[in-house]
Amino acid sequence: EAAAGLEGVCSMLRLPLQASPEGLDAAFVGVPLDSGTSHRPGARFGPCRIREESVLLRAVNPSTGALPFQSLKVADLGNMNINLYNLQDSCRLIREMFQHIVTAGCIPLTLGGDHTITYPILQAVAKKHGPVGLVHVGAHTNTADKALGETVHHRVPFRRSVDEGLLDCKRVVQIGIRGSSMTLDPYRYSRSQGFRVVLAEDCWMKSLIPLMAEVRQQMGGKPLYISFSIDALDPAYAPGTGTPEIAGLTPSQALEIIRGCQGLNVVGCDLVEVSPPYDLSGNTALLAANLLFEMLCALPKVTTV
Amino acid sequence: EAAAGLEGVCSMLRLPLQASPEGLDAAFVGVPLDSGTSHRPGARFGPCRIREESVLLRAVNPSTGALPFQSLKVADLGNMNINLYNLQDSCRLIREMFQHIVTAGCIPLTLGGDHTITYPILQAVAKKHGPVGLVHVGAHTNTADKALGETVHHRVPFRRSVDEGLLDCKRVVQIGIRGSSMTLDPYRYSRSQGFRVVLAEDCWMKSLIPLMAEVRQQMGGKPLYISFSIDALDPAYAPGTGTPEIAGLTPSQALEIIRGCQGLNVVGCDLVEVSPPYDLSGNTALLAANLLFEMLCALPKVTTV
Amino acid sequence: EAAAGLEGVCSMLRLPLQASPEGLDAAFVGVPLDSGTSHRPGARFGPCRIREESVLLRAVNPSTGALPFQSLKVADLGNMNINLYNLQDSCRLIREMFQHIVTAGCIPLTLGGDHTITYPILQAVAKKHGPVGLVHVGAHTNTADKALGETVHHRVPFRRSVDEGLLDCKRVVQIGIRGSSMTLDPYRYSRSQGFRVVLAEDCWMKSLIPLMAEVRQQMGGKPLYISFSIDALDPAYAPGTGTPEIAGLTPSQALEIIRGCQGLNVVGCDLVEVSPPYDLSGNTALLAANLLFEMLCALPKVTTV
Amino acid sequence: EAAAGLEGVCSMLRLPLQASPEGLDAAFVGVPLDSGTSHRPGARFGPCRIREESVLLRAVNPSTGALPFQSLKVADLGNMNINLYNLQDSCRLIREMFQHIVTAGCIPLTLGGDHTITYPILQAVAKKHGPVGLVHVGAHTNTADKALGETVHHRVPFRRSVDEGLLDCKRVVQIGIRGSSMTLDPYRYSRSQGFRVVLAEDCWMKSLIPLMAEVRQQMGGKPLYISFSIDALDPAYAPGTGTPEIAGLTPSQALEIIRGCQGLNVVGCDLVEVSPPYDLSGNTALLAANLLFEMLCALPKVTTV
Amino acid sequence: EAAAGLEGVCSMLRLPLQASPEGLDAAFVGVPLDSGTSHRPGARFGPCRIREESVLLRAVNPSTGALPFQSLKVADLGNMNINLYNLQDSCRLIREMFQHIVTAGCIPLTLGGDHTITYPILQAVAKKHGPVGLVHVGAHTNTADKALGETVHHRVPFRRSVDEGLLDCKRVVQIGIRGSSMTLDPYRYSRSQGFRVVLAEDCWMKSLIPLMAEVRQQMGGKPLYISFSIDALDPAYAPGTGTPEIAGLTPSQALEIIRGCQGLNVVGCDLVEVSPPYDLSGNTALLAANLLFEMLCALPKVTTV
Amino acid sequence: EAAAGLEGVCSMLRLPLQASPEGLDAAFVGVPLDSGTSHRPGARFGPCRIREESVLLRAVNPSTGALPFQSLKVADLGNMNINLYNLQDSCRLIREMFQHIVTAGCIPLTLGGDHTITYPILQAVAKKHGPVGLVHVGAHTNTADKALGETVHHRVPFRRSVDEGLLDCKRVVQIGIRGSSMTLDPYRYSRSQGFRVVLAEDCWMKSLIPLMAEVRQQMGGKPLYISFSIDALDPAYAPGTGTPEIAGLTPSQALEIIRGCQGLNVVGCDLVEVSPPYDLSGNTALLAANLLFEMLCALPKVTTV
Numbered sequence A, B, C, D, E, F: 001e002a003a004a005g006l007e008g009v010c011s012m013l014r015l016p017l018q019a020s021p022e023g024l025d026a027a028f029v030g031v032p033l034d035s036g037t038s039h040r041p042g043a044r045f046g047p048c049r050i051r052e053e054s055v056l057l058r059a060v061n062p063s064t065g066a067l068p069f070q071s072l073k074v075a076d077l078g079n080m081n082i083n084l085y086n087l088q089d090s091c092r093l094i095r096e097m098f099q100h101i102v103t104a105g106c107i108p109l110t111l112g113g114d115h116t117i118t119y120p121i122l123q124a125v126a127k128k129h130g131p132v133g134l135v136h137v138g139a140h141t142n143t144a145d146k147a148l149g150e151t152v153h154h155r156v157p158f159r160r161s162v163d164e165g166l167l168d169c170k171r172v173v174q175i176g177i178r179g180s181s182m183t184l185d186p187y188r189y190s191r192s193q194g195f196r197v198v199l200a201e202d203c204w205m206k207s208l209i210p211l212m213a214e215v216r217q218q219m220g221g222k223p224l225y226i227s228f229s230i231d232a233l234d235p236a237y238a239p240g241t242g243t244p245e246i247a248g249l250t251p252s253q254a255l256e257i258i259r260g261c262q263g264l265n266v267v268g269c270d271l272v273e274v275s276p277p278y279d280l281s282g283n284t285a286l287l288a289a290n291l292l293f294e295m296l297c298a299l300p301k302v303t304t305v
């Protein structure tokens, strides 16, 4: 019993560090990549600072009754090695790592890194589970096409995923979308694929519990991935991010979204776009750590009381 | 087509820089004055940092359908030259500059600077348009009288404007007012002039769409000026300001106010009181850049789809 | 008459400094202790920075009509001396100091300091008034038992207070509680004592005026203490605190709580857990200064107009 | 006996606060003016933060053997009231306040504030002592003439002082001067008046003990004023200042200069240009507090062991 | 004549902005690339912040007598467009841009960006001038070979330059080198090419004027490029950089190096590795602006008095 | 082979984590205690941030030729568990932990934590090695006696160590001492015990190589402990510390001291007083990581080339 939570080395939620996903039900893994960022970089340090702030968290979630560590074997796999100088090669490395994780029957909970990483993660996830449903929370649809001929960066992961058939497009919802755009109808692509696009302004000053009831129905019992960009939240709550957009969601809405996924067939999760150099208080990382803990608590086999 | 938004030199919204307002429908102009500030200075650097953060913005406003650059010729006039050591002389320089701008038929969108600057701007605007309506968003009424014998500083612009007949007092609304005061009834002056004073506490947890419907009616088709102090917002959203007051408006309410002015006869706008030394993340400046973009989108002749 | 508020030395609300509580109706006093903090330290500098930011405040509260300085004789007693190296001894020093204050018939308004200090303050208060009612606003119940054998630190003040019969347990309410926990039912202790525990999630997006009507009824006319931890608020509003928890209260809710205590028999107040090293903008301290001013305005004998 | 130095209210060096200079040998006084600043403002908060950091200092100077509080009666007069909106009027207020101080036979040690304030202080000092010698340490000569017609601001105090005969020009030395300039020979004015100008580059990597031996000779036994701008130091040591210049002095050189004045007839001192918003660690203010303590230790009547 | 330096839009040294290098003797140009950075990113914002801080500088260099704007036609070409997501493609874009600049007979003074950019710049420079001499100031030799198969990033520019024959290896000096390494003799590559490697520890507490006399001799009258990484300086002076190394050079040594190049045949210069997110005070950018001004003053055709 | 150094979890110098000291020649261990701090707290987070910044370091020390990982088996033991609320009990826990380490024949390299921890570490070290020599680098002698009756805190470790006979007083040197004091002769205690006290002012602008030659002679071949407080350095280099003192040592002097210990019989080392909340750039932690690496390189059995 410790008087305070500073013992050990900073692992996620003070979990044991483990080199291999074998034998785990779920694992946290860091992907320290930010070379896909269009504006403020720094998300490469996201995993490290999220772990650091996660020591404030305790094992029980009294709000949902979840006891994640009683039901699941969970560890922290550390940060994977990426190639900061080559986005395409990093995507290959990420895909391979996550294939290894999902093949072992382990659900990955990823500490980003910028949103680019969701594309190769979905490649690995879909290889195992087939096209998956998606709860994407963020300010941007990330369905841009090429920029300067580049097909991989943080504005395109869901376009690439559609191109490769990784998503079950009728079970895709994007929540928190907002901001100025380069085209007249920036949501056309998403909607033409069948995605549900929930604008931030349709969330303002509202509980999202009714929305999540609809989302749960939409998702059914089939495999589902949660991709949560911290820029979904208003910059007041999450200043440490790469492309902040004003008038975003609140932490209570974020909790309503994640808790609303409880009971679904979640096969993977990520929390991306935390940029520590812009997070002087550490509170963006703390928020991210909390949201990752809530995702863990929402996983299929977690006991609740 | 750029992969990211870092090319060029920081102009507002990456607009062309231009020395003269001739031929423009609207122009951004910086007034780097903060010697009228009573508490935390730094607003002199507001224009520079607002421009810097404005590079994140794109040309289309999908929320309102506005395409400002298709309908208006807009440029950035840079920062005007002021006299930091002499408030009275700065007011003269500002008045002269803005007379030049409005005489050219150009609508000024001003990057402050502290709230003092609205007084000489209104002198220039009223000289052309006669007494104008006013949508003033901010924490303070700024209707104080003299302090130590000084008649010009950031607490007095609307008192001076009334003194000189620059305002159509029946068409003045002040939104977001709050905070402790030196007198028993700090709103008496405003109300006795006929201003509508909307306290922050009457805005808490409410959509301001109904309020703006009333304001639109009040303003009618006559000339109107928008003066937006960033201190209207809660310090959580806008820490970088000179005299922060707790329990303020939210960014979604700010957007409702500005978007609620669409269709009105707006003849000028300012965004004041951004103090970069207190805005370590840059997010106050980013918020200000967004609000200025929204004001541009709300100008009379802007096409919407 | 000053042009701005920088004259003098930083005392709370620019009040006179006084060495003794004799003759005062109420007094601000700083307790610069943070050695009871489990995570981020720094609250030892809370009193100094709260005073510094309090210079922005003015004498009248137009929202409640309170004129505190017309009705009460108030001063700033400065910071008391504590023993940073020994929590038990610090508790003794605090208890003795507050016995001196309350014996003089002076209502203490305390600038913390971490939450440990509320325990010896309640010892002093209950010695004079008997078991008191409590409005405790904060993220944590602070009813833990020992850690590493230590019986005094910032997680335990209300457990110790119950142990010693300092609280009238049927008149205790804890508002804003949230966060992960070490046990299945972290609120069981509080509830088994008869405390009312109001979770943060039961406050989300709601006015707390109805709650406070109930609280006023519960408290009746008997003596009452207000203990306000700044961590009750969401970290967006109060980043500068020791154990931040996401999804907290808003400043408008904080004002509703304190203003809701007007008319009650408040015999003491504290504002704790402000940690300046994590408050780079100073706005957590500014918020704390405002809340302390509001507590002063809510004291029994304050005139309102 | 305190365990740490946090008791009381932040006065300079924990000295007693006093409203009047009567009966004092020396007094610290804050002049919270920064409206004479050409670039980064914030020096208005200099006095407050210097006091705050000064609590780390103790009563004895073991390096010089000075026991300032055994020999002198010293107090902190707090901040004087200035007129932030009017430099000319502020100068009047400062002149009057310092006439009051020096008339009382009290040596002023001033916490600035920007360098403008040295001009009215010298008016007061010279009124009592006649033209004084000057040890001016800083990056800039501050002998500019008018800017936009303004005759008073932080670039001109020594020009104005020469204009009014306040300086004994043969006993003026300016140390640490550097930086780009608007004219071919920026030191011509100073040198033509008879000032000794010691460039920073003539100080690089040198002890200044030999220089100070010459200065002591130059000053003789006649009255002398020390004006120390924190921008004399390299920005690495003093980031929190208004117009930083690279390649400046070191703290050890600063100490050599001040300690080198021991034994001279010092009749007043100031430490100016500390801008807390740019001093995030507080270490510029801490440096300033140390230098002011050293100036106190160098005053004529201080006992040394 | 301005009272202070805030007018206009932030261009380097307030120079005119120009789209083309035609007709210029020298030009500042920003290369906002940081995807070659191995550790802390952010150098993409270097050019913007260096310009912002450069407004403090004035036209004359009294230390060297240089009057750069009397002798040379200089402008700011703004930031060039790069491809953040593809280092190889960015190198192509940079090479093409600089070929355009040097072909126009204009000497480029580059605002980086990370050190990767020096490689394509040298390609352009050597295409015009043949293999050039090099004064490289920095903490790292940047002569690594591949990492993960990547041949272009900020650790390799001088290896790539040797590979392609861009350098006159007998006229290459690297000053300020230090830090731990991956191999036994990290300087072997440089020395085996004929470079002179001057370790930081051979510079400690020394004037570098004698060194520069030797360097001038070594360089002779043939074309020379100056590449200055801000990490040459100790992190105390330049905290805002990507891979800080302790125990570096001082600003006075940096000035001695650049001023020591006066009279040489300098055909291009860069200042790289300024990372604004780690430069909270802005003083790293200010230092960089000063060093770029000094490089301008050291160009061949600059008049001195 | 990694493109950059972000893989894995932050362990010191990317070393393997290990629970036990058995089989190790040397080990890094964190002691996250700061409740002995008299002024700015935060050193509890020192170990975590030092590890984080240590990833920039590489395996070879080209300045000394040391190849520490070729000769020694080294690991990171993580942070030990301490009792933040009870200094005496923390000292017991530290003493027990270090007895375990030294008993295993493992040399501890400690990441502090405040200077209090050196006392129980020396208890453990002296229990094995007998009274040890001491190279203590820091601003303060830390030989105070009690404060408020407390015998254990960060100002007293060497007094307590003398009291208990842990030091071989003729082989104790304290380097970098400075600052104001409470008594006339603050060095008397040290000197009366036979310590050598080297004041910072005797180090100004000097190489410390000659001093270290004398120290090496003084130490001879007998066991020696190195205790390095980061406050030895000037706050420009190490702003993140608890009780900063101006005019301190430079990093090059710090390296000269540690490298000067090569060849001695070093049986343990610590680096204390790094306070991350005051180290916004992370560069104090980076400096500490470098100094710890240098201490490792100076251990007795390290191979050099």
Ligand SMILES: [Mn+2]
Pocket (backbone or CB within 6 Å): A004, A005, A006, A055, A056, C038, C039
């Ligand atoms: Mn904890």
Ligand SMILES: [Mn+2]
Pocket (backbone or CB within 6 Å): A115, A138, A139, A140, A229, A231, A243, A273
């Ligand atoms: Mn996004």
Ligand SMILES: [Mn+2]
Pocket (backbone or CB within 6 Å): A038, A039, B004, B005, B006, B055, B056
């Ligand atoms: Mn962008």
Ligand SMILES: [Mn+2]
Pocket (backbone or CB within 6 Å): B115, B138, B139, B140, B229, B231, B243, B273
């Ligand atoms: Mn205002």
Ligand SMILES: [Mn+2]
Pocket (backbone or CB within 6 Å): B038, B039, C004, C005, C006, C055, C056
């Ligand atoms: Mn004020």
Ligand SMILES: [Mn+2]
Pocket (backbone or CB within 6 Å): C115, C138, C139, C140, C229, C231, C243, C273
């Ligand atoms: Mn709490």
Ligand SMILES: [Mn+2]
Pocket (backbone or CB within 6 Å): D004, D005, D006, D055, D056, F038, F039
């Ligand atoms: Mn202290």
Ligand SMILES: [Mn+2]
Pocket (backbone or CB within 6 Å): D115, D138, D139, D140, D229, D231, D243, D273
């Ligand atoms: Mn100056």
Ligand SMILES: [Mn+2]
Pocket (backbone or CB within 6 Å): D038, D039, E004, E005, E006, E055, E056
């Ligand atoms: Mn300027």
Ligand SMILES: [Mn+2]
Pocket (backbone or CB within 6 Å): E115, E138, E139, E140, E229, E231, E243, E273
């Ligand atoms: Mn480098």
Ligand SMILES: [Mn+2]
Pocket (backbone or CB within 6 Å): E038, E039, F004, F005, F006, F055, F056
């Ligand atoms: Mn690295």
Ligand SMILES: [Mn+2]
Pocket (backbone or CB within 6 Å): F115, F138, F139, F140, F229, F231, F243, F273
């Ligand atoms: Mn110390």
